Amino acid sequence: MTRRTAFALGAVLFLLLGLTAVYVLSQVTPYQKEIKHGPSPEVGADPYLAAESFLKERNISVQRADNVHVLSTLPSQGHTLLLLASRENMTPRQTENVLAWTAKGGHVLVVAESLWDEEEGKSDDLLLDKLGIHQLLTEDLDKDTDAKAEGDEDSEQSEESDEPSDESAAETPVPGEEHSDADLDRYPSLTKLYLENEEAPAYVNFDTDYHLFDAKNQAQAWANSADSTHMLQLNYGDGLVTVLTDTWIWQNDGIADYDNAWLLWYLTQDSKVTLLYRADRDDLLTLLWRNFPEALAALALLIVLVLWANGRRQGPLLAPANLARRQLQEHLRASADFLRRTSGPQSLLQGLQRDIQRQARRRHPGFERLDIATQWQILGRLSRLPSSAISQAMRPLPTQRMSATEFTRQVAHLQTLRNAL
Template identity: 50%
Template sequence: MNRRIGWSLAALALLLLGGLSLFLYLKARPYQETVDHGPSPAAQANPYLAAEMFLRERGLAVNHAETLAVLPQIDPHSHTLLLFGERARMTPREVDQVLNWTRAGGRLVFVAESLWDAQTGQSNDLLLDKVQLHQSLSKDLKDPPRDVEKDRFPKLTKLYLEDEDAPAYAGFDTDFHLDDPNNVAQAWANSAKATHMMQRVYGLGTITVVTDAELWKTGAIGKYDNAWLLWYLSADTDVTLIYNTSHDGLWTLLWRYFPQAIVALLALIALWLWQAGVRHGPVQIPAPVGRRQLLEHLRASADFLLRHNGQQALLQALQQDILRRARRRHPGFDQLNVAEQWLALSRLTRQPTRAISQALSPRPKQRLSSAEFSRQVAHLQTLRNAL
């Protein structure tokens, strides 16, 4: 009977499992799902990674660097240098180095970083001032804007080329405007309100100044003709992209990568300063304003000498005073050896020689207890008073 029940339960389980499998087979439908894990570490570290990949797909050799230290190794002929990084710490020597490289035949493309100050006659961008171009805010333009009613894309920058019916469109930031007060530029590109790209011949090379390079970062290079414009500026050359011409300081890097350690260190320093500033022992009650007794002055002087000079200095002062009085009482005392001096002091003070030797012998350097120190001082004073 039990075996029959077991077989029945097994058959029932198999029947249920088969039914469930059939139900899942009839109802389940395969589907695909795309999970966006965000930018890769390489894309996060290099905002112009997509631009580099696009130029490589067009057959250009592309390298990137973080500083201008690589410039002496770059042949200016058939080479484009893209300065898209922060240049606030760029030195005059580096500016001259870049311009000399361009004058020798290189192509230079950089971002104008500072606004022109008419009062000082310069901007904070040394490289832009050397090129003799100025940057200002589009809203500050004095000339009235052009007729934009017929412009279908007033916020896009148009670049007109020869033998082309339609312009190329680029997504520059329209808040900034480039000005050419000395008429050194040979080509430019404008939006409806302002100029955002200028190009001039410089020696054997060319210099292209743009108001921003955000249109060539990974998130925007696929829009409009942004990618094509970057290729146009560097076509038929090798490319070196410098997107960080200055390095963060040590404290900035430490705070970026080790904030917990810095906070812990600051907390330890604060605790140490707090502990060092705490008083040891109870706060002493201020003494009354009235005049102190002579005994209080003597006790205070003795405490001061004991704290600053130590026990050995006080004991040695008493010993020297005893020997000085002994010289006055016993002529030729200095010519006696130590044992004979102790015998002479024993006769003068009527103290046993053993007590005198204990009082005048050099003391060990370790600190005496208060009782032992008081006993030693009392003994020396007894000898001194007997002289």
């Protein structure tokens, strides 16, 4: 291949590559795609992070606390305490401390956590019970309203039966009274907060399933939806208490709705804010179980095994016997003692007598066929013992219990006779 041919092939190849690149680029369309990774770990761990950032942007000093003991160092004047955490484990003493701090000029904002029990005359919320604030279900209010309306209708019907009816008078409109669509509540599910010198109210989306009732009639301000009350403000000493039905309106996913953020600013303006995320701190055992459940389970199992290994048994432990003491004589003595305790001493003596008769049969064939007197004579001749010793050794054994002395004497006679054979 010549140089000119190679150059021509290279040029053609370069041209083809360029045309291919131009075609591919013409077919590619650039676009933008937004990928949402969800909230950051900080947002997931802190449901009120957006509320805290919102207040700081409004130049409001915000600090966090995780225990009501912060009240001992927190001044009351010019401070707002937001109790956003659960207060179900607050003690009566802690409740008194919160109210005492408020009475000195502080502003505390709390959330109603428990429903009022008419039968018991209390709820599980110690703080609201002392303030005389009851949280009820809105549906219970509807039932009470219906029952009252039925009673009013019955009374009106009884009065109409006694008085003559005047249909023309009933249909005559009252002068100066006009009704328009503007007077109707277009947002019955939203809570409306009316302020002086403001034409339109602020709208907040509280949970309409709950209602706050001021039993002592001491509230100075309130905010209602169509059927229920969701915010009450009352003076307590030199301070102020604000009670809400819920605070989810200020969490990260709800603070931007309606006028929720504005309400938070309105309640905390011109003051320093302390966010109390926890009314009581978890004890050590709760923290360990939350973070190290496997370690606690292993520790509990270890404690059970130690108690089982060192537990009290039915009887004392027997030390193992020394192997050097296990001699044949001890086995024989133990076997004889067992036979004496189970079969009686007569069985041992009869065993010796049978052993003597067996030896006599070996030395004198036909010994077993002789009478007793002749047997005793043969035993005396074979053993060279007097007849008195033979009779004491071979006499029949008594059936009654033998004493230890008599048993020892009889054994000695039989051993003497057996040794002599």
